[in-house]
Amino acid sequence: MSQLDLVVIGSGPGGYVCAIKAAQLGLKVALVEKDPNLGGTCLNIGCIPSKALLHSTEVFAHARHGKRHGVVGGDKLTIDVAALMANKDKVVSQLRGGVRTLVSKRGIEIVPGLGRLGGAGKVVVRSDKGERVLEARNVVIATGSVPVELPFMKFDGETVISSDQGIALPKVPDRMVVVGGGAIGLELGSVWARLGAQVTVVEMLATVGGPALDPDVAKAAQKAFEAQGIKFELGAKVTGVKKSAAGHALTAERDGKALEFPADRILVAVGRKANTTGLGAAEAGLKTDDRGRIAIDDHYRTNLPGVHAIGDVVAGPMLAHKAEEEGVAVAELIAGKAGHVNYGAIPGVIYTEPEVANVGLSETEAQAKGIEVRVGKFALQANGRAIATDATAGLVKVVACAKTDKVLGVQMVAKGASEMIAAACAHIEYGGSAEDIARTCFAHPTLSESFKEAAMAVSKSSIHSL
Numbered sequence: 001m002s003q004l005d006l007v008v009i010g011s012g013p014g015g016y017v018c019a020i021k022a023a024q025l026g027l028k029v030a031l032v033e034k035d036p037n038l039g040g041t042c043l044n045i046g047c048i049p050s051k052a053l054l055h056s057t058e059v060f061a062h063a064r065h066g067k068r069h070g071v072v073g074g075d076k077l078t079i080d081v082a083a084l085m086a087n088k089d090k091v092v093s094q095l096r097g098g099v100r101t102l103v104s105k106r107g108i109e110i111v112p113g114l115g116r117l118g119g120a121g122k123v124v125v126r127s128d129k130g131e132r133v134l135e136a137r138n139v140v141i142a143t144g145s146v147p148v149e150l151p152f153m154k155f156d157g158e159t160v161i162s163s164d165q166g167i168a169l170p171k172v173p174d175r176m177v178v179v180g181g182g183a184i185g186l187e188l189g190s191v192w193a194r195l196g197a198q199v200t201v202v203e204m205l206a207t208v209g210g211p212a213l214d215p216d217v218a219k220a221a222q223k224a225f226e227a228q229g230i231k232f233e234l235g236a237k238v239t240g241v242k243k244s245a246a247g248h249a250l251t252a253e254r255d256g257k258a259l260e261f262p263a264d265r266i267l268v269a270v271g272r273k274a275n276t277t278g279l280g281a282a283e284a285g286l287k288t289d290d291r292g293r294i295a296i297d298d299h300y301r302t303n304l305p306g307v308h309a310i311g312d313v314v315a316g317p318m319l320a321h322k323a324e325e326e327g328v329a330v331a332e333l334i335a336g337k338a339g340h341v342n343y344g345a346i347p348g349v350i351y352t353e354p355e356v357a358n359v360g361l362s363e364t365e366a367q368a369k370g371i372e373v374r375v376g377k378f379a380l381q382a383n384g385r386a387i388a389t390d391a392t393a394g395l396v397k398v399v400a401c402a403k404t405d406k407v408l409g410v411q412m413v414a415k416g417a418s419e420m421i422a423a424a425c426a427h428i429e430y431g432g433s434a435e436d437i438a439r440t441c442f443a444h445p446t447l448s449e450s451f452k453e454a455a456m457a458v459s460k461s462s463i464h465s466l
């Protein structure tokens, strides 16, 4: 192959989107992928399969609890786990095909194998067919992340598992203990709880959903999940696993008191870490930070000339859509155009039922920055559509600057919050005020009206709450 303009290493949402954007901008691009399928963690073992499982288990849960709607016999329903997994695999397979088509049709060469930095302007790709050297003016590293392993309870794939196995269990465990009440813990905990497992989430912080959520929002989410039978053990520090008479038990401590949680499966979801395995980072002199993430400047440039990095392998939230935005921006910068990501308007979503979503600053974060805020909240239980559709759990919260009324952040626990948050993202992107939302016409009846009402509540002018 003659000299390329760009070699992208890693075909997750960061890498393949970067490759497509660069090709659209007229660059000659190769995309290196070590796995047989394109799409990375998100498509193959992350966002997409978990969404398929969440949807299937929602169908099951709705049917089981459908008595009020005239659905009879729900309590006798059983689940065919193999069929559920087959549906998930079909969804993943369809999207894999879609990504491959999109990439190939743009004239991007897909190079199978493990990519390694091979000195100035070179990437060495090793596969079972041998080694091949790609020469390129630019390299983008988009090698993603892998689950964090707790040193005192290593993954064994059987009792102590990561999300990799948590999306593919062959049968419903009787008791599942989830370590970590973040996105993965709550999503996969919900999947297996809906299928009948007794799920206990052990979290070291005092709230669920991660530190970006305000405590009132996190509490509303926790209450909704508890109503579905999930148990929470907060403020608990995990200490290990021990064999018990009935199998295994997770051990933990809280305020000096020893705790023990019997479990058939222990799903560890305590975060992910940058993946630079096989990249030859140290040999190439690539700088990383204290957490092993590739160090970059504000144009995604590493310390090596022509080598860039994006997505989970660099600092910032480990989210597919953040990686995609960075993929577009870095391709534009390499092509000599302006490329930019607004890190203040990246939404976070936990796809549970109800969903949890946030964008911008929380009330706590705004206060920590010394910004005086006004806050408006609206509970879903006062929303007509919510009452008509079993969606009364949760609330929407709008955080606005007290001086200018500019919306700084929005948080919500609501059915369909992943879709509702999009309006908040656009609003923050345009720098709009709470009054702007309050004066925008929202369709009735919709759950989204809760967003409008919360914006009205910033100036204490909500119509449907007192």
Ligand code: NAI
Pocket: 047, 150, 179, 180, 181, 182, 183, 184, 185, 187, 202, 203, 204, 205, 208, 209, 210, 211, 236, 237, 238, 268, 269, 270, 271, 272, 317, 318, 319, 348, 349, 350, 351
């Ligand atoms: P996370 O960072 O979202 O949550 C980890 C949780 O584990 C935190 O609440 C933390 O306090 C807790 N924790 C850490 N160490 C602990 C310990 N020793 N004992 C008890 N609790 C402990 O990480 P998670 O859920 O593993 O997800 C990994 C990454 O993937 C995150 O960056 C997440 O944002 C992303 N992701 C995003 C999803 C989404 O957008 N819906 C879905 C799944 C993952």
